[in-house]
Amino acid sequence: MDNLSSLSGAQKDELMDQVKQQIAVANAQELLTKMTEKCFKKCISKPGTSLDSSEQKCVAMCMDRYMDSWNLISKAYSMRIQKERGRM
Amino acid sequence: MTDFGDSLSSAGLEGKGDKELQEFLMVEKQKAQFNAQIHEFNDFCWEKCVDKPSNKLDSKTETCLTNCVDRFIDVSLLITNRFAQLLQKSGGM
Numbered sequence: 001m002d003n004l005s006s007l008s009g010a011q012k013d014e015l016m017d018q019v020k021q022q023i024a025v026a027n028a029q030e031l032l033t034k035m036t037e038k039c040f041k042k043c044i045s046k047p048g049t050s051l052d053s054s055e056q057k058c059v060a061m062c063m064d065r066y067m068d069s070w071n072l073i074s075k076a077y078s079m080r081i082q083k084e085r086g087r088m
Numbered sequence: 089m090t091d092f093g094d095s096l097s098s099a100g101l102e103g104k105g106d107k108e109l110q111e112f113l114m115v116e117k118q119k120a121q122f123n124a125q126i127h128e129f130n131d132f133c134w135e136k137c138v139d140k141p142s143n144k145l146d147s148k149t150e151t152c153l154t155n156c157v158d159r160f161i162d163v164s165l166l167i168t169n170r171f172a173q174l175l176q177k178s179g180g181m
Contacts, residue, residue, distance in 0.1 A: 007106075007109075012108065012109060015109070016109075016112055019112075019113070019116060020116065023116060023119070023120055026120075027120075027123055030124075030127050031127070034127060034130070034131060038131075038134055039141075042138075042140065042141060043141070058140075058141060061141040061142065061143065062141035064141075065138065065141045065142070065144075065145055066130070066134065066141075068144070068145050069130055069133070069134055069137075069138065069145065069153055070126060070127075070130050072145070072150060072153050072154065073126055073129045073130050073133060073153055073154075073156075073157055074126050076153070076154040076157040076158065077122070077125065077126055077129060077157050078122075080157065080158055080161055084161075
């Protein structure tokens with residue numbers, strides 16, 4: 001690890017790509033976990049012997065709405081950050 | 089995501105001055121924190137605002153989600169300020 005400061009340019013690029021990729025994977029995993037939890041809660045009120053088609057439809061819709069909501073909140077949050085920055 | 093700083097120093101990067109890597113990690117860390125915050129907002133604002141999932145988010149739900157973020161930050165700021173005042177009044181604990 002003590003050779004980190006003498007990485008070549010290409011090694012550095014590779015390291016950065018890896019970091020970015022790992023963050024993206026972690027982010028996707030978090031979204032997946034949250035979505036599963038939230039949509040299970042919304043769509044499966046009484047677990048039966050199988051996922052019936054209305055439950056499946058609900059889960060599919062719920063996923064799409066959860067991502068809509070994520071994007072909306074992301075927008076609202078960045079707008080607020082910008083507003084607060086302008087105030088300082 | 090919280091210990092990039094620690095791993096920076098333990099990797100001996102700090103001080104040895106690889107500016108480019110340090111800056112890169114700082115930016116990525118900030119992005120990761122931003123994302124984590126959105127996951128958290130989405131978690132509880134979803135509970136508060138979204139009923140049964142339908143074909144699209146209706147405008148009422150959209151307004152609720154946006155307000156949810158803004159009001160949460162308001163509350164966070166309010167509590168931080170008031171807490172600081174309380175601390176000051178009690179002579180810094």
